Amino acid sequence: MPSFSMDNMVSILPEMIVLSLALAVLMFDLALPKDEKRYLAYFSVAGLAIAGYQTMNLAGLQLDTFYGMFVLDGYAIFFKVLFYIAAAIAILISIGYVKGQEMDKGEYYALILFATAGMMVMASGADLISIYLGLELMALSVYILAGFMRGSMKSNEAALKYFLLGAFSSGILLYGIAIIYGVTGTTNLAGIAAFIQSGQYSGPALTLAMILLVAGFGFKVAAVPFHMWVPDVYEGAPTSVTAFMSVGPKAAGFAAFLRVFTTALPGIQPDWTVIIASLAIMSMLIGNVVAISQTNIKRMLAYSSIAHAGYAMVGFVSGGMQGVSSVMMYLFIYMFMNLGAFGMVVMLRKDGVAGEELKDFAGLAKKNRTAALLMMVFMFSLAGIPPTAGFMGKFYVFMAAIDAGFTWLAIIGVMMSAVSAYFYLRVIMYMYMKEPEGEFELAAPLSLKLAMAVAVLGVLYIGMAPAGLIDFARISIAGMM
């Protein structure tokens, strides 16, 4: 067991930076006048850039600290970089939106940063307890963010539903952890794996605990059948929060999910492979099929988010170096394209109110060619059409499935992506082939334009040159596999 040393301080440096940043935002909030809160956003983005720089400096280290509760490895660094970019883009998207919705308070940015810190702990946690604490830090912050638009009944309702179901699911997760502790005598991931390997116990309790963990994490990544909160919460929450919520907590959920199942439970892999494969199939099926009948674009993207959790799970089931790296890559790509799509929804205002319905996009191409073009790129990417990044993400995930002998899973995935093309391309059809109705008003401050530029460049660059990202993912997990 490692003893306490300076390594501990080095390994939590990124978390410390983000947490101090969040606290500093809360303090500066007191000093800033009411309509100057946007400086907090710039400050947060700058701080995230510094945290990102510091994290990249730590790349290559393999630190096992806090008595095995917290690790800093390539895997954690990969996800931390993902979280910084997601948080920074979400903050940039928010600046204009929060002002328009009269929710421009300093706490908004602080909560995004607290949630980011929680996600970082989840990615680094090597013990079920530290993962649980990170998950709760993230979840509590996001519950509050979902209800941040206090005047809107929909937003309140979203926060309520998210909170009740989230607390319920974390109770289930915790009970699973308690059973694992009772059976194995440890909550350390490596310790659990060693205990299972030693063959001292092979009863139903371990399988039960595994199922409870799947339910707990399945909720966070929005997989069917733990998805019932997703449409309502995504629709009701402020759009800028939905954008963040659909990529950050989902990626963090997968980060912890993958680490727990590949490092602690490889001993019962046949059991969980079956369960996760069926979750993947159900998520792809229900997500894509129900999305077809949605007329609210946020709700449609909510079901699409469920479907994308299904695609990522296909890579998860495949397992091994190729499977895990394909999931990581998929989540990275998903971050760019989904933040982009939600950013466009934030941008679009129709007749003075937020344009969230599909018909609000009708004729956008005639009024604003750039906006329509951007939305088209993001929709193509979500549907998985080359040369966008979405295609590359799906390609690597399905390749991993075929190489691991899950060809049937890849076939279902491809079929379901063909179904998904229908509702993604319908948005494009509305934008390009319908006549515009009413007044378009694009609320696009410079910060939102910058965020969209980053997102669209990410989508197109990874789509055309995916080698860099896939290498990054593979090198990151070299030490773990």
Added chain:
Amino acid sequence: MVPISHILILAGMIFALGVVCVFAHRNILMILIGVEIMLNAAGLAFVAGSMRWGMPEGQIFVLFLMAMAASEVSVGLALVVYLHKRKRSVNIDDFNEMKD
């Protein structure tokens, strides 16, 4: 000494009661209480595990858990108080603006 299986059975029963409480009630406060009962059942299972292995870890985790449950319930109650102020109701069926 109480046998470990008894404690685990008790924890399982309390957990099941918590789950039933969440699903059987339409009152948001009762649902919150159900969730808290579930968390406490997990805490009890942790203590049982700690006793079985003769390690203090499990007890420490329960302390973490209590702090966590307290912060969770503070967010939840703040939400319930605000919703009650707006709608004069704590019935979950009254919050159904969004439908498929």
